[in-house]
Amino acid sequence: MDASSMKFSTSAPLTMGVELELQVIDRRTGDLTRGASDLMHLVERKPFPGDIKPEITESMVEISTAVHTEYGPLRDQLRSMRDTLVVAADKLDLRIAGGGAHPFQHWSERQIFDRPRFRHVAGLYGYLAKQFTVFGQHVHIGCADGTSAMRLLHSLARYVPQFIALAACSPYYQGVDSSFDCSRLNTVFAFPLSGRAPFVTDWEGFENYFGKMRALGVVESMKDFYWDIRPKPEYGTIEVRVFDTPLSVDRAAELAGYVQAICAWLLDTQARPASEDVYLTYSYNRFQACRFGLEGQVIDAVTGAIVPLHQDVLATVAKVRPYAEKLKSGLALEAIESIVRVYGNQARRQRETYERSRSLTEVILDSAMCWAGRDR
């Protein structure tokens, strides 16, 4: 990659797009199965209401939306992509499911998708690449320029634990209850270039950093960074990557709407971290969110206050509500609020399903039903 491609494309602030990594499931056993290429072959016979592409294994597909300014149309596009996929999966006798990780897949069974980049990744990371059969949602937020992108990125870092806790739905991994609400991020952490972006608050500084890393041979492209939030210069966005893929598309749209509302508030109030101190408690808070979900206790690095995440979410919702109204995503915010007040996150749903059935197969097949829209 040459230096010019690190140019940050301009996009309209607060536009958003969603990518979802999905599991391809065997109807009987609930195990992951091969099917991505056949599914894509079938889906692509007609114009697909969005974008679909293969991922690192044959048991994963990734869908992505167009660029949206409002929550409603984003949700509608996600729903129609889902409907198309469900019809195709029925024809191929497959099921599609959300969820951050498969509850009992054995990583050695997975097959790496037949493409040069994937072969490269598999060769480099060995068993990590196969273990990396985890499924995330990425939310892109448009930024006017590189510098405002970096500032937004660091301001948003404080909310990462909320995002993790709200989306968490990977409690079961490799056949056991991991005791984490989100076990997926533990897998991501094993990669050398995971974690957070360096505390650089302007684009020139970031280009400088990237240039050094590339000169040192640590990375070839932005794709080699597995950060929680990373800039995506070619789209002109920042990309929040800490969400487990939710069990339903509606939840995916709500989470995107929530991120958008927070960003609107951050941009409007020009609130931004004064120093790298904001990251002093980052890993700790992140762990709390993964492990305990909305019950996790986070420490505010600036004030020193300790708050449970559910309280933190409600405080944030109250703060950003006016912005959500303006962006027509009031419904998304209401849904976020009821996750905290009523339903709990979807890790809870999965644990309840297991309690009822004592079967991890049932957990994954229930997730598939939820994704097909036959249940919320």
Added chain:
Amino acid sequence: MAHDFLPPWPLQGTSALTLALLALIAAICGELAARLRVPRLIGYTAISVVFAVAAAALARISLAPIEPDSADLVLGISAAIILFEVGQRVSWGWLRRNPALTLTSVIEAGLTFLLVYLVMRLGGMSSLAAALIAAISVATSPAVALAVVRELRAQGQITERTLLLTAMNSIYAVLLATVMLAWVQVDAHLDAFVWSDLGRWLLPTSYLVFGSRALAAAAARLLLRALVLVRGERGAQIVVVLAFIAIVFALAQSLRLSPLLALLTCGAFARTLDHERRLLAAELGMPVAIALVLFFALSFATVNIDLSFNVWLAALALVAVRALCKVGVAAVLARPAGLAWRKGVLVGVGLLPMSAVALLLTRDVAAVNPGLAAQVGGVVVIGVVLMQIAGALLLAAALRRGGETRD
């Protein structure tokens, strides 16, 4: 001093000893086959054919021939386990969700029957013999499909469609063979189909179909209940499932139903009714592996193989016409059924294996009309030997080509 506590010399082997040696050698030959990167079942089958051809030589080295009764029992139970497993693995609801796939199945089987019948008639066979051979040509081997899919750990559309269409073909073949059998029974000397006798074969066929189905449904329900009683103990779970398989097999025989039909549908019912996933948890991996070795090792060990030229010619014609129908229809209907046509070809290739299950179909006919059985038997045996070996190789190649295996 009397020495009558010692055995007579030279030693006389028993049928059980020969059976055990056959199983032993088969298992080893399977591993040799695996080293040559061909499916293990080819090793098992090869040794089975060797035993069949060399029966006389074996007797000279004091190895007793395998008693047909014990061979049939082992073969029957092994086949029962395999069929139950296939019935469970196959996704029957898929036929509803993908009507073009159902159509593929029906047309592929129908065309195979029709064309093989015509070719056999052209070759000068009687209509009854031709129809019987055509019925057997419809069948695809569930044993070969299961063995190859398991061995290659195949997953994907070609794999699943091959298993489903294979199960369907086995059912069609049983139904067709039943009609033939009723036809033979009406008049053992009769050579042509008499339409006015429709009622005479409708009744036995209905009894067979609905009886087998009722037996299967009842057994599946009881099996799932019984599994609750042994929850938590893997060994006991497996014994319970095997016992039920043996019971269905035995009852189907006593009731003159079709063991094949009963076991396939029993597997299917058990899958559908297994809401608590009790059967899924029991997982029959090891017993199925053993059943496959024994099934292939015994598949030809007690069969007479006729090597005359005319029989070979008819068998080759059968194999060629059958292949043309199955591959052709699967390819042409692949796109409507949601698959690239190239993969449809591979599904068709996956439908080519034949196996001893087809031979069992001729056995009842032989009991009624030995002359007819002799006419049919030779051709079918050669066809089956060929398509068990070549079919397994082709299926393995198709799954590899489709990228559905692990190597």
